[in-house]
Amino acid sequence: MTAKFHTLKPTFTSTDSFFTLYQGDCNEILPQFENTFDLIFADPPYFLSNDGLSIQSGKIVSVNKGDWDKEESINDIDEFNLQWISNAKKALKNTGSILISGTYHNIFSLGRILQKLDFKILNLITWQKTNPPPNFSCRYLTHSTEQIIWARKSQKHKHIFNYEILKKLNGNKQMRDVWSFPAIAPWEKVNGKHPTQKPLALLVRLLLMASDEDSLICDPFSGSSTTGIAANLLGRKFIGIERESEFIKISMDRKKELEKNAAIFKNKMNDLRLLENMDYYTKNNFF
Numbered sequence: 001m002t003a004k005f006h007t008l009k010p011t012f013t014s015t016d017s018f019f020t021l022y023q024g025d026c027n028e029i030l031p032q033f034e035n036t037f038d039l040i041f042a043d044p045p046y047f048l049s050n051d052g053l054s055i056q057s058g059k060i061v062s063v064n065k066g067d068w069d070k071e072e073s074i075n076d077i078d079e080f081n082l083q084w085i086s087n088a089k090k091a092l093k094n095t096g097s098i099l100i101s102g103t104y105h106n107i108f109s110l111g112r113i114l115q116k117l118d119f120k121i122l123n124l125i126t127w128q129k130t131n132p133p134p135n136f137s138c139r140y141l142t143h144s145t146e147q148i149i150w151a152r153k154s155q156k157h158k159h160i161f162n163y164e165i166l167k168k169l170n171g172n173k174q175m176r177d178v179w180s181f182p183a184i185a186p187w188e189k190v191n192g193k194h195p196t197q198k199p200l201a202l203l204v205r206l207l208l209m210a211s212d213e214d215s216l217i218c219d220p221f222s223g224s225s226t227t228g229i230a231a232n233l234l235g236r237k238f239i240g241i242e243r244e245s246e247f248i249k250i251s252m253d254r255k256k257e258l259e260k261n262a263a264i265f266k267n268k269m270n271d272l273r274l275l276e277n278m279d280y281y282t283k284n285n286f287f
């Protein structure tokens, strides 16, 4: 970590100091961290809030997520992605890797920029949703997937890949790059709703794959901090950056809930056969 790290004042640090949040623009905060993170997970704006309609639980709803997600021109999306990914690259250690989730709205821009910035692309993971909403227009296929690009900072430095753990999770067969998970469950929203909250199980598997117990993990668009909850469940430290106060508040409440009721989170992950044997994944039992 560089000296710069200490000049920033966190908005929130948990009592166990495993969960830190900075409120602000990630393009201002990331440059304060040079060669710091082992893993960055980013779920940047998809720019799909274009006043369109969708169906949720049988009801017609607007696709708009918030002002942070308003539709932009392709050039603006490219410029935005270039800026934050350049900052993220500098904030990664040389051995670090990045996971970026997206849909067809932004995934091409993200992939091209990673290649231009000389990242080494490792995988394109497809999250297949087991319960996608139906297509409203009936003019094309139901969208039922999101993609996650996994890339490492350096062409030559080795990245973390927990091959054996992933194999074990897949019934002792090599883990493939298509993962089936249901969309977010109601119990994950008890501390408030984020419009694009990711399922915790997806983040747990991603972090098990690409980080170790002593890894420092950052999410520059942390929203409700699903990444931070997954990181802490696995005994890893987390730094989140988020612009909006309402999402900082949800993040803090989720961390407090985890501190109070860790067993509930752990049992839910066990139901999904993700953390059946925590000792296997963590050297010192976190719970």
Ligand SMILES: C[S@@+](CC[C@H](N)C(=O)[O-])C[C@H]1O[C@@H](n2cnc3c(N)ncnc32)[C@H](O)[C@@H]1O
Residues within 6 Å of the ligand: 024, 025, 026, 027, 043, 044, 045, 046, 068, 194, 196, 197, 198, 220, 221, 222, 223, 224, 225, 226, 227, 241, 242, 243, 244, 247
């Ligand atoms: C797609 S959501 C992330 C949701 C998150 N993965 C979760 O599970 O809750 C993107 C988030 O990035 C935030 N955001 C957008 N632009 C930002 C920026 N420049 N710096 C920091 N946060 C930003 C938005 O407020 C939003 O909460």
